[in-house]
Amino acid sequence: xxxxxxxxxxxxxxxxxxxxxxxxxxxxxxxxxxxxxxxxxxxxxxxxxxxxxxxxxxxxxxxxxxxxxxxxxxxxxxxxxxxxxxxxxxxxxxxxxxxxxxxxxxxxxxxxxxxxxxxxxxxxxxxxxxxxxxxxxxxxxxxxxxxxxxxxxxxxxxxxxxxxxxxxxxxxxxxxxxxxxxxxxxxxxxxxxxxxxxxxxxxxxxxxxxxxxxxxxxxxxxxxxxxxxxxxxxxxxxxxxxxxxxxxxxxxxxxxxxxxxxxxxxxxxxxxxxxxxxxxxxxxxxxxxxxxxxxxxxxxx
Numbered sequence: 001x002x003x004x005x006x007x008x009x010x011x012x013x014x015x016x017x018x019x020x021x022x023x024x025x026x027x028x029x030x031x032x033x034x035x036x037x038x039x040x041x042x043x044x045x046x047x048x049x050x051x052x053x054x055x056x057x058x059x060x061x062x063x064x065x066x067x068x069x070x071x072x073x074x075x076x077x078x079x080x081x082x083x084x085x086x087x088x089x090x091x092x093x094x095x096x097x098x099x100x101x102x103x104x105x106x107x108x109x110x111x112x113x114x115x116x117x118x119x120x121x122x123x124x125x126x127x128x129x130x131x132x133x134x135x136x137x138x139x140x141x142x143x144x145x146x147x148x149x150x151x152x153x154x155x156x157x158x159x160x161x162x163x164x165x166x167x168x169x170x171x172x173x174x175x176x177x178x179x180x181x182x183x184x185x186x187x188x189x190x191x192x193x194x195x196x197x198x199x200x201x202x203x204x205x206x207x208x209x210x211x212x213x214x215x216x217x218x219x220x221x222x223x224x225x226x227x228x229x230x231x232x233x234x235x236x237x238x239x240x241x242x243x244x245x246x247x248x249x250x251x252x253x254x255x256x257x258x259x260x261x262x263x264x265x266x267x268x269x270x271x272x273x274x275x276x277x278x279x280x281x282x283x284x285x286x287x288x289x290x291x292x293x294x295x296x297x298x299x300x301x
Contacts, residue, residue, distance in 0.1 A: 018298050019241075019297065020264075021297070022293060022296075023067070023294040027067060027294065028287070028293075030049045031051060031291060032049070032050035032051070033048065033292060033294050034050065034263040034292045034294065035143075035250045035263065036261045036262075037084055037252045038261075039086045042090040043063055043064045046061050046073075046084035047060060047084070047294060048060075048082040048084070050082075050292070052291075056080070057080040057081060058073075058081055059072075059073050059076055059081045059084050061073060074124060074125065075127060079097055079099040080097060080098050080111075081097045083096045083142060083144065083195075085143075085145050088146075091118050092115050093116050093125065094152075096112070096141065096144065097111065098110065098111050099114070099128060110138060110140050113135050113136055113141045114128045114131060115129055116128055131152070132177060134179050134180060137156075139156060140157040141155070141156050141168075145196060147200050148201060151169060152169070153170075154180075156168050162188040163189055163190045163192055165210075166194075167205075168181060168182055168183065187232050189209075191209065191212060193207055193208070193210075194208050195250050197252055200255075203226050204223060204224065204225045205226075205232065206222070206253065207224075207235075208220065208247075214237065215237060215243070216243045217244070217245035217246070218247045220237055221249075221262060222235035222236060222238065223236050223238055224236070242260075244266045247292075249262065249264075250262060253301060257298070258300050258301075259299070260299050260301070263294055264292070265293075266295075267290035
């Protein structure tokens with residue numbers, strides 16, 4: 001048996017001993033939550049809150065695990081803000097937004113990758129800064145992830161890609177980003193690949209593949225590792241503990257606690273008799289109810 005195959009068998013055996021659970025019951029106060037990231041350095045967690053149809057989207061921050069007290073980030077305005085990613089040192093927060101590209105323009109544009117810089121005093125953020133033309137185009141760019149050496153991975157919806165959604169990489173040369181490069185197969189395909197979390201050392205990548213043959217349905221999380229030659233392995237489905245017939249997406253991994261966070265639209269509601277309308281509303285408003293919720297699982301990747 002090849003060493004790589006043996007590793008995956010051991011990995012999934014340990015996975016089945018774990019259990020997926022909601023991030024916090026306090027987040028049930030929102031219709032849709034998604035796109036989780038955190039900084040152990042600053043004690044902050046960021047995620048997106050959205051309206052029922054997900055047409056309104058804003059980023060909030062929770063400090064020191066006080067999930068019942070999310071704070072709306074000050075730069076969020078009438079445009080859409082989603083998919084935050086905090087840099088390792090906590091000094092920059094990256095995100096996707098359809099805010100106007102030019103000052104003075106009020107019309108929303110396509111989605112670009114933006115970032116804000118933390119104020120040197122540690123309080124507040126700068127005005128949003130566009131990541132630039134090497135990253136952004138007239139097409140939609142989403143879900144930024146920054147590695148330890150500041151390379152940028154993101155999702156792009158492009159006619160020139162391999163599929164509908166694909167994963168791209170921009171290399172940081174120490175001064176600026178080089179032109180975005182489409183990742184080759186076996187990561188991207190003629191289908192949908194999106195929302196990639198990449199290990200800080202770029203040794204593995206975790207992403208969503210949509211309606212793939214052999215999957216569990218809708219979007220599943222897949223894992224691929226980089227070999228000694230720098231090539232990516234054939235992505236492996238993360239299994240039925242994490243993946244369901246519903247959408248799983250937006251992964252984030254915390255190495256310190258060895259916890260995988262991800263967004264899911266899993267639905268565990270079943271028909272039952274209710275004593276009154278209040279008990280009905282309580283039942284459908286909490287837990288895995290088909291709306292986007294953030295879940296977590298302890299797992300070593």
